[in-house]
Amino acid sequence: MREVAEALRAELGAGAVTAGDGLPARYLIDWSGLPPGRAGLLVRPASTEEVAKVLAACHRLGQPVVPQGGMTGISGGGRPGGEVVLSLERLRGIEEIDPVGATMQVWAGTPLEEAQNAAEAAGFLLPLDLGARGSCLIGGNVATNAGGNRVIRHGMSRAMVLGLEAVLADGTVITSLNRLLKNNAGYDLKQLFIGSEGTLGVVTRAVLRLEPKPLTHTAAFLGLPSFAAVVETLTTLRSALGPSLTAFEAMWRPYGDAVVEAGVALPVEGRHPFYVLVEQQGIDPERDPERLEAALGGLMERGLVLDGALARSLADVRAFWRVRDAVAEFPRLYGALHAFDVGLPVRHMEAYTEAVTKGLRALLGDDAILLWFGHLGDGNLHLNVGYRDGRPLPHEAVDDRVYAPLGAIGGTVTAEHGVGTMKRDHLGATRSEAEIDLMRRLKAMLDPKGILNPGKVLPS
């Protein structure tokens, strides 16, 4: 490591390189619940050229590197195990907003919320949104192909990335900052880096597609009697609201109870078996609210919605979202919970959640915390598991019970959080041997010495 430190200091200057001992926790720990990792060195380049110099030197010396964004990842992808930590946090800022092309060119180290605010100030919407918006960085969002709250309307990060700049393991810079909506000139190279969690290249800049700013923004928070009612509500609202339905978040009762315990008020009276947060963003101030109210009225008449609160202001919309964002408060209440983000067709969800809950109760007992919630409209379910008193979980047995049924019903072990280290050895539950072999071959071609984020994504 001394040789690596000298090489990096020679390239970047002493100020950009810090010894691994005594680093602040934010470079060692993400939101996976795994214990803090270890860093050999921390290097904080301030330009693409500096990132290229770091990687060229590490490649020459065969030194493994872990790229890091805001460390809000939940799969252990940015957690170091003694490597050089390459933080992108100094590559920060909006380079350009093109109001005619409706694009934004942004550095990888820019917090998502900063990019959202810049888009809004320019009269646009950057539709990517997630609870970690204040801390996660655009490069991390691209590297994890982050999904978030509005996937049913706008798709995942991949749908918003028009172009990218990435640095390969050997320091080669691939500047592919395409701004065109249509560009079929050869392979779409950016797709290699989106969602590959820093194992194929380091993202330094991105061109993001912006959407027109919505003219209406409202939400409803509902209490429902059954999962069948949740599904019927989704189907009804999808056809009644069309593209103005931007989010459909479902929460099981124990999640609602945990939110209340975290000190966040539920917008409806009493407790219900299920809660749903519906968000609507449209362009028709006259008709949009009417459509939502009429659809909800019909659902209530049919007994599918037992109670509901309709936002009357943006402050109400934000208050409703606080219920869904309260997941960030759970570690304070319960310590680190074991978090899953599986994906599966909605038609299998009721049977799946009931079978997994039963299996986990049998394994863990009645005092285990099991919190189901998720971006239900896009098939993504979250489950947080743990004990209030912090007792350790039998992780392998818990993982098996959650992952084993997914293959047969067309599910995935990770819908949006990525594989990191936590799902690495379960990849085969929902990916074929041929698929994993192709992933290995791509990795070997782009990173022949295996220095980029080793031990992540691909099964050991």
Ligand SMILES: Cc1cc2nc3c(=O)[nH]c(=O)nc-3n(C[C@H](O)[C@H](O)[C@H](O)COP(=O)(O)OP(=O)(O)OC[C@H]3O[C@@H](n4cnc5c(N)ncnc54)[C@H](O)[C@@H]3O)c2cc1C
């Ligand atoms: C409260 C909360 C809510 C969340 N909600 C959601 C949600 O709704 N949807 C969702 O998808 N995720 C969610 N997440 C997970 C997390 O916020 C996302 O995965 C986010 O995209 C990670 O960004 P980051 O900058 O923190 O990346 P990090 O955690 O720093 O890194 C994540 C991975 O990307 C790699 N990486 C980071 N930057 C780069 C780069 N520039 N180039 C190459 N590789 C890089 C790292 O090596 C690592 O493998 C949530 C997390 C929290 C804490």
